Amino acid sequence: NAGVMQNPRHLVRRRGQEARLRCSPMKGHSHVYWYRQLPEEGLKFMVYLQKENIIDESGMPKERFSAEFPKEGPSILRIQQVVRGDSAAYFCASSPERAAETQYFGPGTRLLVL
Amino acid sequence: SQQGEEDPQALSIQEGENATMNCSYKTSINNLQWYRQNSGRGLVHLILIRSNEREKHSGRLRVTLDTSKKSSSLLITASRAADTASYFCATPGSGGSNYKLTFGKGTLLTVNP
Numbered sequence: 001n002a003g004v005m006q007n008p009r010h011l012v013r014r015r016g017q018e019a020r021l022r023c024s025p026m027k028g029h030s031h032v033y034w035y036r037q038l039p040e041e042g043l044k045f046m047v048y049l050q051k052e053n054i055i056d057e058s059g060m061p062k063e064r065f066s067a068e069f070p071k072e073g074p075s076i077l078r079i080q081q082v083v084r085g086d087s088a089a090y091f092c093a094s095s096p097e098r099a100a101e102t103q104y105f106g107p108g109t110r111l112l113v114l
Numbered sequence: 115s116q117q118g119e120e121d122p123q124a125l126s127i128q129e130g131e132n133a134t135m136n137c138s139y140k141t142s143i144n145n146l147q148w149y150r151q152n153s154g155r156g157l158v159h160l161i162l163i164r165s166n167e168r169e170k171h172s173g174r175l176r177v178t179l180d181t182s183k184k185s186s187s188l189l190i191t192a193s194r195a196a197d198t199a200s201y202f203c204a205t206p207g208s209g210g211s212n213y214k215l216t217f218g219k220g221t222l223l224t225v226n227p
Binding site: 004031033035040041042043044045048056058059091095098101102103104105106107108110 | 145147149154155156157158159162202204206211213214215216217218219220
């Protein structure tokens with residue numbers, strides 16, 4: 001049973017470009033969460049999605065950031081016009097149900113903005 | 115300060131010794147979780163302790179929870195070099211936001227062979 005998969009594992013972008021981060025949840029999981037980890041910091045919640053629905057995006061910056069989890073395919077976290085401050089590790093987690101106590105994390109995508 | 119703060123920030127020990135990390139939090143919780151993160155990798159769930167539990171064991175791990183002091187500790191016994199990692203405590207949001215995990219900055223544990 002494959003775990004949570006994220007790609008790419010590393011992504012380098014120049015300022016002003018777009019970054020697209022993908023997350024495939026564990027098989028049977030329909031709840032996806034995105035977190036961001038800045039250097040030397042803990043993870044910070046960004047957004048919670050179910051298939052075709054954004055449930056809670058309270059942790060996501062209002063501008064330039066968007067997330068989706070389509071009916072088919074992986075969840076996508078999209079960052080437009082990246083800036084150096086977006087450099088961080090972005091982790092996706094999944095769970096089989098909303099109230100699940102445990103979230104299963106992917107390996108993360110490390111974004112570096114030059 | 116934030117919900118879920120670990121101390122110490124860094125801990126260096128010799129193989130075979132025990133390592134103790136602490137976590138403090140601010141609000142009432144239903145459970146508290148500990149995760150491990152190896153350098154440059156994702157998080158691995160270690161153990162969950164519920165608010166009505168005081169102590170829990172899993173292999174070489176022992177977790178305690180003191181809800182009156184809003185604190186938890188993670189003890190790793192007979193440490194190994196492979197235990198070198200950052201350790202984070204995480205608490206869920208309240209009410210309907212229990213999916214929103216809040217992490218501390220972590221304790222960086224180095225186990226020297």
